[in-house]
Amino acid sequence: MKFTHYTSASIRRRKGKGWQGILKYKDEDNKWKSKYKTFPDAELKREATAALAEWREQEERAWHETRGDVRVLASTVAEYVEHHIETLEKTESAAKSTTTGYRFMLAHIKSDPIGGVSIDELTAEDAERWIGNMLSSGKSAATVRKAFNVLHVAVRHAVEVHRLPYDPLSAVKRPKLPKKEPNSLDTMQRARLVSYLDATGCSPVNVAISLALYTGMREGEVCGLRWADVDFKTKTLHIRRTIARDGSRTYVKEPKTARSMRNIPIDQSLSDLLTTRKETVNAECTVAGIKFSEDMYVVGGIGDGVAYAYMDAHFLWQSWKAIAKSLDLKGTQGKVPTFHDLRHTYATAAIANGADVKSVQGLLGHASAKTTLDIYAGNDDEAMRKAAESTAAAMREVPEGAKTFK
Numbered sequence: 001m002k003f004t005h006y007t008s009a010s011i012r013r014r015k016g017k018g019w020q021g022i023l024k025y026k027d028e029d030n031k032w033k034s035k036y037k038t039f040p041d042a043e044l045k046r047e048a049t050a051a052l053a054e055w056r057e058q059e060e061r062a063w064h065e066t067r068g069d070v071r072v073l074a075s076t077v078a079e080y081v082e083h084h085i086e087t088l089e090k091t092e093s094a095a096k097s098t099t100t101g102y103r104f105m106l107a108h109i110k111s112d113p114i115g116g117v118s119i120d121e122l123t124a125e126d127a128e129r130w131i132g133n134m135l136s137s138g139k140s141a142a143t144v145r146k147a148f149n150v151l152h153v154a155v156r157h158a159v160e161v162h163r164l165p166y167d168p169l170s171a172v173k174r175p176k177l178p179k180k181e182p183n184s185l186d187t188m189q190r191a192r193l194v195s196y197l198d199a200t201g202c203s204p205v206n207v208a209i210s211l212a213l214y215t216g217m218r219e220g221e222v223c224g225l226r227w228a229d230v231d232f233k234t235k236t237l238h239i240r241r242t243i244a245r246d247g248s249r250t251y252v253k254e255p256k257t258a259r260s261m262r263n264i265p266i267d268q269s270l271s272d273l274l275t276t277r278k279e280t281v282n283a284e285c286t287v288a289g290i291k292f293s294e295d296m297y298v299v300g301g302i303g304d305g306v307a308y309a310y311m312d313a314h315f316l317w318q319s320w321k322a323i324a325k326s327l328d329l330k331g332t333q334g335k336v337p338t339f340h341d342l343r344h345t346y347a348t349a350a351i352a353n354g355a356d357v358k359s360v361q362g363l364l365g366h367a368s369a370k371t372t373l374d375i376y377a378g379n380d381d382e383a384m385r386k387a388a389e390s391t392a393a394a395m396r397e398v399p400e401g402a403k404t405f406k
Helices: 045-065 077-091 096-110 124-136 141-160 187-199 204-215 219-224 268-288 313-326 340-352 357-364 369-376 381-396
Strands: 008-013 019-026 032-039 236-238 242-246 249-253 263-265 301-303 306-309
Touching: 008 045, 019 045, 032 045, 077 096, 077 141, 096 141, 096 242, 096 249, 124 141, 187 204, 204 219, 204 268, 204 313, 204 340, 219 242, 219 313, 242 313, 340 357, 340 369, 357 369
Parallel strands: none
Antiparallel strands: 008 019, 019 032, 236 263, 242 249, 301 306
């Protein structure tokens, strides 16, 4: 382990029998002090040296334990990463879903030799071997990148608190992710879904699907939308919370970025659907003897003694999956679309219909326009053809008065 308090240790032969160990440290006034211990059973110097090392480690651990500084005590990579996660949990300086994900990835560190490497001796070569081991065992590039990120976050923190003098992983290259094309619904598939929604009313699941399809809202944002967030006068939705998952438990939280806290304009048709849904909820509350509240969730229901608690995202995902299969929906990648693919569908349609990237970024709540461009730009064949033809036409246009070749 790294000794940050007892920075000096030595032994000397005692008169008569045994050896004496000496530990030096600085007190609160920054003055050097010494602590002594006799090793009467040690006859040889190497025995005394081993006893000194054991005593020094015991004293160092005891000193840090009285101060609750568990990170300094961690001697291996796995121990340090785990203690760092514990600190994030105790201080609530990271979202619960984040630390849950970190703990899941910690298993990849513990199961590899890198987990047993001393944190003070960690090298880029250790990390590169670990990455190679994960890839050769069949782990995806996405999983490897997530696991490395958990390790690197802890290592960077170790540098910040002067546990390490520098970041040994700064030059390590992570495996590249293959570009994942969005599995959007094309115009024919969208028409089939829209006709189904129009014919089957304003059930909570149908409203949830409509919100995702016509606004690009994320699953958690749809489940977290309250009536107070719906401004019928200006036809605007205010995204102020999301429903997150921590293992099997769900909870309400703020969106993870400032960009995700946004206002989304809606058209008259979606406004009318929400109006009908609100009238239905009011009627259901009257029958159940419950007073309607603007704090109720738009796609909630009455369950577990709670009036219009938010819909469980897993239930929504399963319900959507059943509907998509019953309609034989297939996305542009030939797969049954997930609920998140409704968001992709909205974004792809927006860009195909001439919306500028910055506007789409704002509507989706992306942290940067680069994210929007990387995912959606150039993914609609029909839109690309229109763009190519219109650009070519513009290039061939001859302004009045221009000199031409004859």
